[in-house]
Amino acid sequence: DQQGFPNNLQPGDPTVKDFAAVQGGGIFVNAFARTLQISNNVLQSNGGAYGSAIRLGTPHIEGGRGNSQNDDVRILHNRILANGGTNLAGAIGIFRGAQRYEIANNDICGNFSAEYGGGISHYGLSQGSSIHHNRIYFNRSYDEGGGIMIAGELPADPNTLSPGAGRVEIYNNLIQNNLANDDGGGLRFLMAGNYRYDVYNNMIVNNISTHEGGGVSLNDATNVKFYNNTVMKNITTATAMTSDGQPAPAGLSDSRNSTLLQASLNPNAPLYSDPLLFNNIFWENRAGTFTGATVAGIGLAGDPNPINYWDLGVSGGIGDLNPRDSILQVATGTTNHNSNIVGQDPNVVATYDTSVTVLPWRGNPRFVDVLMVTTEATPNLLGDYHISSGSPAIDAGSSGRGNASAPLADYDDELRPQGNGFDIGADELPVALPQAGALDIFTANNQAPLGANWSNGAANLKFRILGNQVQVRPAAGLGTDNIWLANSFGPNQLAFVQFTSIAKATATINRQQGLTLKLAGGTDPDEPNASAIQVVYSSRTGLEIWTKDPAQLWVMQMAAPLAQFTLHDGDVLGAQTWSTGHVGVFVNGVMKVVVDVTATNTPWPQSLAAAGGQIGVTYNFGGGGAFFDNFGGGDAAAVLAASVAPIEWSGPPSAEALAEAALEDVEDAGVMDHFIFVPVAAK
Known part of the structure; x- marks a missing residue:
C-alpha cells in the first residue's frame, strides 16, 4: 500500500538492490506467473507505486531482466473501485512481458493515477493482448489516458526509439466519464509504435481531457484501426499546462510523430499517425477555449459563445484525417468523402451530459484545475448510446476498409450485419423475426x-x-x-x-x-x-x-x-x-x-x-x-x-403434465417397480 514515489520508499534491507521494484498495491504479480487468472474479486481503496489494484511486472528494469514473463494472465469479472497509483498506472498496471494478457468483464470505476492510465495502463511491450467487455468509468489520470493508456516504455537513452507497446485489441468496452489532465480522456496511445491496434465496438462517451482528444488521442501509433465505435459527448477544455488555450479535437485527436519514429518510417509516410477510420459515430464532441477564467464553447452556464463541435483532427494543422462510412457532426479536420453522413443526428436512445467546473488551484502548474461535474445518476442511467429505429446509421456502414473487416457481432454481442448491411457505430439495431402467423x-x-x-x-x-x-x-x-x-x-x-x-x-x-x-x-x-x-x-x-x-x-x-x-x-x-x-x-x-x-x-x-x-x-x-x-x-x-x-x-407445462411425462419416461425404461415422487416448484 505504499503510495509515495518508489525512490522515497524505505527498504527493509538497503543492501538488497531493486527494492523499490517490489512495491505493489492490492495484487502484485512480479514475474513468471504464466497463465495466472485473477477473477471475481473486489479490489477497493488500494494504493501502489506502479498500479494500485493489480500490477503485472515492473517497468524500467535494465539488462536482461526487463521481460517479466507474465504471459497469458487473465483478469476477469472483478470490481475495481477507488484505487490510486502514483507512477505510470492507476488501477491496473500491465508492464513489459505480459504477452497475450486478457482484461475482460471488469467493472473499473473511480480510480486515480498521478501519471498515466487511471483505469488501465499498458506500459511496455506485451504482444497479442486484449481489453474487452469492461465498464471503465469515472477514472482519472493527472497526466494522460483517463480510462485506458497504451504506451511504449520510454528508453533510458532519449536518442533511442521506444520498442512500442505490442499488438492489442480493444473492443466491446464502455469507456465513459473519465478525465485526463492532458491527452486522451477515454483512450490514449503514446509511443505505441507500428504494431497493429484494433479498436472496435466501443462506446467512448462523456470523457474529458484538458488538452487533446476528449475521447481518443493518438501519438506515435501508426497502425491503429478504429471502426464501429460510438464516440459522443466528449470534451476538451484547453486548460492543460501543455495547451496554448486554443481548442483541440474533442472526439479523436492525432498529433505529429516524434522525430525518432518518423525517421523509422517510409519517406512518404504521413507526419502523423493517420488511423484507418470507418463505421464510426462522432457526435456532440465539444472543443473548448480557455479564457483565463473559464472554458468557452462547451456549453457552460452563462457562456455567450456558441458550442464549438470538433469531432476529428490533427493538432497543429499538419494534415487531415480520413473517416469513411461514418456519421460526423462536423467535417472539420477531415477529408470530404461521399460515404460519410455529416450533420444528421445518429438518433441514439438517450444521451447524458457531463460538464466541468474550472477552479483556481495553486498545486497545478497552470494554477487552474478542471473537475468533472455529473448529475447524480446510477451507472445504468448515464445515457443509452444504442441507436434507435430510424437512425441514419442503420445499414449505412461498410463490411470493411483496407485490411480491416467490420466485426460480425456488435457491442452487445448480437449478430452483425442485420437487415441489408452493417450499421454504423458500436450498436447493431436488432432485426425482429418477420411477421408470420x-x-x-x-x-x-x-x-x-x-x-x-x-x-x-x-x-x-x-x-x-x-x-x-x-x-x-x-x-x-x-x-x-x-x-x-x-x-x-x-x-x-x-x-x-x-x-x-x-x-x-x-x-x-x-x-x-x-x-x-x-x-x-x-x-x-x-x-x-x-x-x-x-x-x-x-x-x-x-x-x-x-x-x-x-x-x-x-x-x-x-x-x-x-x-x-x-x-x-x-x-x-x-x-x-x-x-x-x-x-x-x-x-x-x-x-x-x-x-x-x-x-x-x-x-x-x-x-x-x-x-x-x-x-x-x-x-x-x-x-x-x-x-x-x-x-x-x-x-x-x-x-x-x-x-x-x-x-x-401460456406458461410451462402443468405439474400434472410434467408428472405424467416423468412417469412415462420411467415406464418406458422398464423400472415401474419403483415409486416416483415428482417435486413441483413454482416457476
Whole structure:
C-alpha cells in the first residue's frame, strides 16, 4: 500500500538492490506467473507505486531482466473501485512481458493515477493482448489516458526509439466519464509504435481531457484501426499546462510523430499517425477555449459563445484525417468523402451530459484545475448510446476498409450485419423475426393426436397434446420428425416453435430439438431422396445448422457452443431461409446468427436453396420431459421485416403434465417397480 514515489520508499534491507521494484498495491504479480487468472474479486481503496489494484511486472528494469514473463494472465469479472497509483498506472498496471494478457468483464470505476492510465495502463511491450467487455468509468489520470493508456516504455537513452507497446485489441468496452489532465480522456496511445491496434465496438462517451482528444488521442501509433465505435459527448477544455488555450479535437485527436519514429518510417509516410477510420459515430464532441477564467464553447452556464463541435483532427494543422462510412457532426479536420453522413443526428436512445467546473488551484502548474461535474445518476442511467429505429446509421456502414473487416457481432454481442448491411457505430439495431402467423397452437383435448395436418399426427404414440401443449413421448424412440403437411412454402420461408420445456442432454444422450425447413422429396428428412435444412438446439452442444441432400446426406454447416447460444424454457426458436442460401436463426424474435449454407466447405446445392419445401419440428429422442407449443411459419419476404407481433406464452407445462411425462419416461425404461415422487416448484 505504499503510495509515495518508489525512490522515497524505505527498504527493509538497503543492501538488497531493486527494492523499490517490489512495491505493489492490492495484487502484485512480479514475474513468471504464466497463465495466472485473477477473477471475481473486489479490489477497493488500494494504493501502489506502479498500479494500485493489480500490477503485472515492473517497468524500467535494465539488462536482461526487463521481460517479466507474465504471459497469458487473465483478469476477469472483478470490481475495481477507488484505487490510486502514483507512477505510470492507476488501477491496473500491465508492464513489459505480459504477452497475450486478457482484461475482460471488469467493472473499473473511480480510480486515480498521478501519471498515466487511471483505469488501465499498458506500459511496455506485451504482444497479442486484449481489453474487452469492461465498464471503465469515472477514472482519472493527472497526466494522460483517463480510462485506458497504451504506451511504449520510454528508453533510458532519449536518442533511442521506444520498442512500442505490442499488438492489442480493444473492443466491446464502455469507456465513459473519465478525465485526463492532458491527452486522451477515454483512450490514449503514446509511443505505441507500428504494431497493429484494433479498436472496435466501443462506446467512448462523456470523457474529458484538458488538452487533446476528449475521447481518443493518438501519438506515435501508426497502425491503429478504429471502426464501429460510438464516440459522443466528449470534451476538451484547453486548460492543460501543455495547451496554448486554443481548442483541440474533442472526439479523436492525432498529433505529429516524434522525430525518432518518423525517421523509422517510409519517406512518404504521413507526419502523423493517420488511423484507418470507418463505421464510426462522432457526435456532440465539444472543443473548448480557455479564457483565463473559464472554458468557452462547451456549453457552460452563462457562456455567450456558441458550442464549438470538433469531432476529428490533427493538432497543429499538419494534415487531415480520413473517416469513411461514418456519421460526423462536423467535417472539420477531415477529408470530404461521399460515404460519410455529416450533420444528421445518429438518433441514439438517450444521451447524458457531463460538464466541468474550472477552479483556481495553486498545486497545478497552470494554477487552474478542471473537475468533472455529473448529475447524480446510477451507472445504468448515464445515457443509452444504442441507436434507435430510424437512425441514419442503420445499414449505412461498410463490411470493411483496407485490411480491416467490420466485426460480425456488435457491442452487445448480437449478430452483425442485420437487415441489408452493417450499421454504423458500436450498436447493431436488432432485426425482429418477420411477421408470420401461428399454424397450430394445440388446443385440442388432452391426450389427443395432433391431427391430419402433421406427418406424425394420426396417433398419439410419438406426439400428443397434453395441457394445450405438445408432449414428445418416449415412444418416439431415437427421435422423429413431425412435418406440417397442410402447406408448402417458397424459398424464402420462416418457421418457429416455442420450447415450453427443453429436454436436457445427458452424458450419453445429446438431446437435440429444433426446426425443419425446405423439406422436399418426401415427408421424412431421413428418406433417401429427401433434402432439408434443420436448425437444432441441445443443452450440451448449443446450436447447430444441418443440411441434407441425397448426394451428401447430413452435413453440419455451423455450430455455436453454449457459451454463445443458450435457450431456456419458454423461448421461441425461429429460423428463416433465403433463396440465396442464407439461414438466419432467431431467439424470441431477435436474430442471433446467419450463415450461407451454400458457401461452406461442404456447400448445400444452390438449386435446393432456390427451391421451397415444407416445415416442421425435429427431435432426435423421445421423452425427456420435452414439450413445445405455438408452431408457425410461412412465406417470408426476401428482405427482413422490421417488426413482429409478440407470441404469448401460456406458461410451462402443468405439474400434472410434467408428472405424467416423468412417469412415462420411467415406464418406458422398464423400472415401474419403483415409486416416483415428482417435486413441483413454482416457476
